[in-house]
Amino acid sequence: MGLEEKAGNLGFVTTTLETVVNWGRTNAMWPLTFGLACCAIEMMGAQASNYDLSRFGMEINRPSPRQADLLIVSGRLSRKMAPVVRRLYDQMSDPKWVIAMGDCASCGGVFNNYAIVQGVDEIIPVDVYVAGCPPRPEALIDGIMRLHAKVMQEKIGGKPHTHDEQIVVEQKDTGLIQVT
Amino acid sequence: MDNQTVVVLTQAAFPNTLTEIDERHGDLKLRIPRESLLVVMQWLRDHAELQYTFLESVTGVDYLGREPRFEVVYHLFSFRHFHRLCIKVGAPEADPVVPSLTGLFPTANWQEREAYDLLGIEFSDHPALQRILMPDDWIGHPLRKDVPLGYEEVAFTFNQDRIYAHKPFAKE
Known part of the structure; x- marks a missing residue:
């Protein structure tokens, strides 16, 4: 008994190769198992059963950067740790994306001092910034959805990577709004 | 065992050594x-009646403007008598x-190593006096009071264009 007998005549769909490729990438975007600080707890919360990131095809964290597509920098990044993060990013195979989760990863947060990198965009290109200290799992999921939307707009020739096209997500009392 | 016993025993063993009690x-x-x-530390550790066998912590302090500028604080603990003792040693800025x-x-x-890393206090005859917390190529000792905190200007809407123009954003 095949699918045809169950579902009848499925017909056909016309689309573009870009859409199919991007659709595949958004729905199997595996994050790297990588946590830095308290934001990592919220990231784990987002992946656990209550918030269930597997709804978006992200149920599996890869412990190897070779198999990961998404680097969620979850927490403050010390200057001593910075070369390690850069190496992890370099080891990830293209296409790859980066989410700066939380205020510390985005801009240094409250740790405006000698020991903390003032925003991970100084060492790796960031696609989406998620504000919050720490952001709730909803905020992280919203950031991931916005990253998915960004990936869906990518061209087959490669992804654009300039600072102007980065998306900033800000958390407000009423919910999540996009600033720029 | 009370504090008075420790003071009496130490003063008897090391006359004119305790500069402050x-x-x-x-x-x-x-x-x-x-x-x-x-x-003194070896005597405190090995003395049969004291037995301060556990060094709880070694801490460095920077008293900028005071002489001696640096101070190392040792906390000893005697499991035998459940008693704590604090030893302080000064070190001048020039040496x-x-x-x-x-x-x-x-x-x-x-x-x-941590006290050396963050405050620049050197420990003679240490087997490997290297940095332990800061990166190996770090210059200076960040917890000294005369070292700047490393503040960077915070970007807001009204000044972000000026700050982002100089910020070293990473490239692909």
Whole structure:
């Protein structure tokens, strides 16, 4: 008994190769198992059963950067740790994306001092910034959805990577709004 | 065992060595010159009636503007008598060297490295006096009071264009 007998005549769909490729990438975007600080707890919360990131095809964290597509920098990044993060990013195979989760990863947060990198965009290109200290799992999921939307707009020739096209997500009392 | 016993025993063994004896909230604090640190600490550790066998912590302090500028604080603990003792040693800015206690208490190794890393206090005869927290190529000792905190200007909407123009954003 095949699918045809169950579902009848499925017909056909016309689309573009870009859409199919991007659709595949958004729905199997595996994050790297990588946590830095308290934001990592919220990231784990987002992946656990209550918030269930597997709804978006992200149920599996890869412990190897070779198999990961998404680097969620979850927490403050010390200057001593910075070369390690850069190496992890370099080891990830293209296409790859980066989410700066939380205020510390985005801009240094409250740790405006000698020991903390003032925003991970100084060492790796960031696609989406998620504000919050720490952001709730909803905020992280919203950031991931916005990253998915960004990936869906990518061209087959490669992804654009300039600072102007980065998306900033800000958390407000009423919910999540996009600033720029 | 009470604090008075410790003071009497120490003073009998090392006359004219204790430069300060202080007791606050029941905790005893002794200040000794750094030249006699090793002898006193070994005596405190091996004395049959004291047995301060556990070095709880080694801490460096920077009293900028005071002489001596640096101070190393040792907390000893005697499991035998359940008693704590605080030993303080000063080190001047021109010569911030204190003898290492690694030979007596192996736990002093990393704690002295931390004091060296963050404050620049040097411990003579330390087996490997290297940085432990800061990156190896770091210049300076960040917890010294005369070192700037490393503040960067915070970007808001009204000044972000000026700041982002100089910020070293990473490229692909």
